[in-house]
Amino acid sequence: MPVSFDGKLVVAISSRALFNLSESHRVFEEHGLDAYREYQVAHEDEALEPGDAFPLVRKLLGINTLAGDDTRVEVILLSRNSSDTGLRVFNSIEHYGLPITRAAFAGGQSPHRYVSAFGAHLFLSTAAEDVREALAAGYAAATILPSGALGRHDGQLRIAFDGDAVLFSDESERIFQESGLEAFAENERRAAHEPLSGGPFKGFLSALHRLQSEFSPEQSPIRTALVTARSAPAHERVVRTLRAWGVRIDESLFLGGLDKGAFLEAFAADVFFDDQARHCESAARHVAAGHVPHGVTNERSGEA
Structure with missing residues (x-):
C-alpha cells in the first residue's frame, strides 16, 4: 500500500x-x-x-x-x-x-x-x-523574515495570524484601501452576518484546528491567535465567519491600528503571518514573522 x-x-x-x-x-x-x-x-x-x-x-x-x-x-x-x-x-x-x-x-x-x-x-x-x-x-x-527573536522551549506551539488577506480574503481590505475607514466600517456593519471568503491561510488554519481537536483544550500542544487591526464594530463579521467555518481560534486581539509587536510578544508567538511587510518587520523584533505577499496591499506595492 x-x-x-x-x-x-x-x-x-x-x-x-x-x-x-x-x-x-x-x-x-x-x-x-x-x-x-x-x-x-x-x-x-x-x-x-x-x-x-x-x-x-x-x-x-x-x-x-x-x-x-x-x-x-x-x-x-x-x-x-x-x-x-x-x-x-x-x-x-x-x-x-x-x-x-x-x-x-x-x-x-x-x-x-x-x-x-x-x-x-x-x-x-x-x-x-x-x-x-x-x-x-x-x-x-x-x-x-530575519529575526533576532529566540524560540521558547515550553513545548506549546503558538501561531498568530492577521485576518484580512491572510485567513480571510482581501474583499474588505479593498474597500478600506479604495474608500477609507468609514466605508470599510459601514460595509462590515452591513455584512456582519455574511461570512468572509477564505484567504490563502484558511486551509492551514483548518488543518491546525483538526489537529487541535485531537487534544483537550487544556492539553493541546497548539495555541492560535488572530491579531488584527480591526476593532468594533468590524469584529463581529470576523467572529461570525470563524463560527461559520467551524474553526476555533484560541485568542483574538482586535487592536484598532495599534502596533502588533508588543501584543505578539505577550502572546509568545512562535510565528506570526501578515500580508503587510511593515507589520511583519515590527513583529520580527519580537517573534518570528512570515510575510504573506497576497492581496491588494501587495498589489499596490508591486510585491504580489
Whole structure:
C-alpha cells in the first residue's frame, strides 16, 4: 500500500529558512555556482546553525512526541540545492535529531511546484519569488523574515495570524484601501452576518484546528491567535465567519491600528503571518514573522 499523508499536518520548508546559510549564499552571490558547490562539499560535515524557522519546525515535530506517534505532523524539505550540495543540509538535520526524511532538491529551480505533490498545507521560504508562486498556485506560503527573536522551549506551539488577506480574503481590505475607514466600517456593519471568503491561510488554519481537536483544550500542544487591526464594530463579521467555518481560534486581539509587536510578544508567538511587510518587520523584533505577499496591499506595492 502506498504511503499517505491523509490526516497529517504537512509543512514544507526551504533549507535557508530551516538553517542559516548566509555564508554559503554569500559565496554563491560573489563567486558563482561552482564555488558554491565546492564550498558546500568541503563543509558538508560541519553542521549549519539553526535558521529563523528552526524553532518553529522543532516544535511542529515535537507534537508527534507529545502525541506518542509520528502520524500527526510531517515536515518536508524543499530546496533549490542539488542533492550533491544539499547533503550538508541533510547532515545538519541528522545532527540536530530532526525527524525530517523527505525532500525535493530542485537543482537551482524553484521547488514550489512540489508543494502540491507533497500535499503541504504550508510552505515557508526565504525566497520571496518562490513564495509568490506558491500563493499564486493557491497554497498557503510565507517569506520568513530575519529575526533576532529566540524560540521558547515550553513545548506549546503558538501561531498568530492577521485576518484580512491572510485567513480571510482581501474583499474588505479593498474597500478600506479604495474608500477609507468609514466605508470599510459601514460595509462590515452591513455584512456582519455574511461570512468572509477564505484567504490563502484558511486551509492551514483548518488543518491546525483538526489537529487541535485531537487534544483537550487544556492539553493541546497548539495555541492560535488572530491579531488584527480591526476593532468594533468590524469584529463581529470576523467572529461570525470563524463560527461559520467551524474553526476555533484560541485568542483574538482586535487592536484598532495599534502596533502588533508588543501584543505578539505577550502572546509568545512562535510565528506570526501578515500580508503587510511593515507589520511583519515590527513583529520580527519580537517573534518570528512570515510575510504573506497576497492581496491588494501587495498589489499596490508591486510585491504580489
